[in-house]
Amino acid sequence: MNKSITEQIEELQAENMRLKTLEKILDKIIKSEFGIERKKLHKIIEKQQSFKAEFIERIADFYGLESEQDYRDFLEMFCSEDFINYYNEKAEV
Numbered sequence: 218m219n220k221s222i223t224e225q226i227e228e229l230q231a232e233n234m235r236l237k238t239l240e241k242i243l244d245k246i247i248k249s250e251f252g253i254e255r256k257k258l259h260k261i262i263e264k265q266q267s268f269k270a271e272f273i274e275r276i277a278d279f280y281g282l283e284s285e286q287d288y289r290d291f292l293e294m295f296c297s298e299d300f301i302n303y304y305n306e307k308a309e310v
Contacts, residue, residue, distance in 0.1 A: 220228075247255045273288075282288045294300065 244255050247253070247258060251258060253261075276282070276291075277288060280291060282291055
């Protein structure tokens with residue numbers, strides 16, 4: 218059985234209202250849990266992602282990493298257990 222356009226519009230309006238209500242509830246939960254509004258939380262996350270991208274770019278520029286492979290090799294070398302142990306031994310001296 219096909220629904221009339223009026224019925225479809227009414228269903229969509231009801232769904233829209235339900236979603237708006239859920240959005241308001243989510244906003245209240247975020248405000249209660251984190252003490253900040255959802256929009257501000259999004260800005261914090263975006264800023265962190267931007268900071269991370271900038272940091273990666275600076276590391277790549279400083280060490281002359283030109284490709285993804287260079288970056289993977291860099292991480293493999295400097296983020297290894299051996300390097301951490303070497304660094305910790307030298308830092309104690």
